[in-house]
Amino acid sequence: MSAATRSLSRKRPSGRKALLATAMLLVAVASAFPLAWMVLTSLKTPAETMQVPPVWLPHTPTLEAFGKVADVINVGRSMWNSLVIATVTTAGILVTSMMAGYAFAKYSFPGRSLLFSLLIATMFLPPIVTLIPLYRMVGSMGLSASLAGIIVPNLANAFGIFLMRQFIAGVPDDLIDAARMDGASELLILFKIVAPSVAPAIAALALFAFVYHWNSYLWPLTVLQGNADAYPIVISLSRLLSYNRGAVNTGLVMAGATLAVLPPLVLFVFLQRFFVDSIVGSAIKG
């Protein structure tokens, strides 16, 4: 690294630029290091993971650790559960957010701003504040220890409504009025006319919701009460840490973590434009 920095400063007389480039490189390396180390360690042999000083690169990369993960937890089942939870929850959030966002953006009705403020206020409520009664309520609805119990309480959220309202407000009224003249129903207008004009925002919300609910831990852990058949991958992972405690389990843990990280990270890499645009959009417009 120091060689690279030196050649950079030789090319550019300004030491300021070299300093800035070095700082940026250091930040990027520090930021990327934990995940890079996770993937590399998942490919090491058990002996390599225990070596002091550590082996940074595996000499003979092996998928052995991933095989062992599959012995300890039901990887296929857990990944499937995570996929069902994230997909169904996301679909619900999209529909409820678009409907409510459309109403808040394009309708005037008494109490509109009060209702909107109340909904937005729930965005700032940490989930732990509602956890205890919610756990009891979902239990008495007969939904505990099931995927439905994880999904149903999360089918609508204030962030989605907020985001949709911000973007739907920018859709020209003329477009909507013209469709009304043609006698189109409001739901038809929403899904056939409004939705396509805010497609990037919908994509952003879909990705946010998917990643958030793929990663979510506290609520599934609480509602599932140890029903391992319904565990999403993030909860199954915790078993890896207790497996073989004290002995060699580092490679195993890293392989499991790699599996759980891959779906959200792959989505992000392909669709980061939408993520970033919508954060910027919601911060500016908010």
Added chain:
Amino acid sequence: MAKAFRASAGILLAPAVTLIGVFVVVPMLLTIWLSFQDWSTQTPFSDASFTGLGNFREIFGPTSVGRDFKTALLNTAIYTALSVVLILPLSVVFGLMVYQREVAGGTALRTVLFSTYMVPMIAVALVWSKLYAPSEGPLNQLLGLIGIGPQPWLSSPRSALVSIVFLNVWQQVGYFTVLAIAGLTQIPGSLYEAATLDGANGREQFRFISLPLLRRTLLFSAVIAIINAVQVFEPVALITQGGPVGSTNVLTYHIRRVGIERAQGGLGSAMAVMLMLSLIVSVSALFAFVNRKDSE
């Protein structure tokens, strides 16, 4: 026509309002109600019996219930303050690195920083528990290279909470960097041009243009960072279980342990109400502080 519109507004709002009402607003009100009740989480709500301020007296009292809660409240305050104090300046510095046009690679840096925000906290906790491993862990090895002795990280009551702050900052800073970039792009370029003409150097421009105009962004970031920080759960639940000697016992973990695992629903709810009140007080104080600065 107007009446028909009102009816369809009702239909459009019904699903979201019903769901948020039933699964967020009702439980929140129940939490407040339960905080004044003696209630076991394993029994129906109708079995609750009114105890007035009994739960609050107990969680602030001299018994072990009170000691544990007060420790958790203090730990959460320290954890939150440290997270905010580290995340905000870093997000501005990293935001400037991405935003500047002197050196290429800003967008790539943004991608790397933001990618950590996509990683499930449970995986972050697992990876960092191994990074922090005392002998074979890479962090102590790297410190050794620059002549610093091995640190106890998660295994000492003095450093465990701070170690969790570090992994939180690592995961979240990219998100706040993007917010800072959004704030920076809002500042009109003409201001900098005028300042350059007046002979202001980069540091002066940052001090007198960027920083004051970022105040709103930073306020928003601080609020989000606080709300996120009080939710810390996975690293504590998975790795430290609140230890060593209670040093990482934070509120989300403690409330769940009391209210769900020990089924002391009334006590847990009183703790949740105190968390809610603390949040309202600190966020209001933050707003008051920034508004006072604004009017100066």
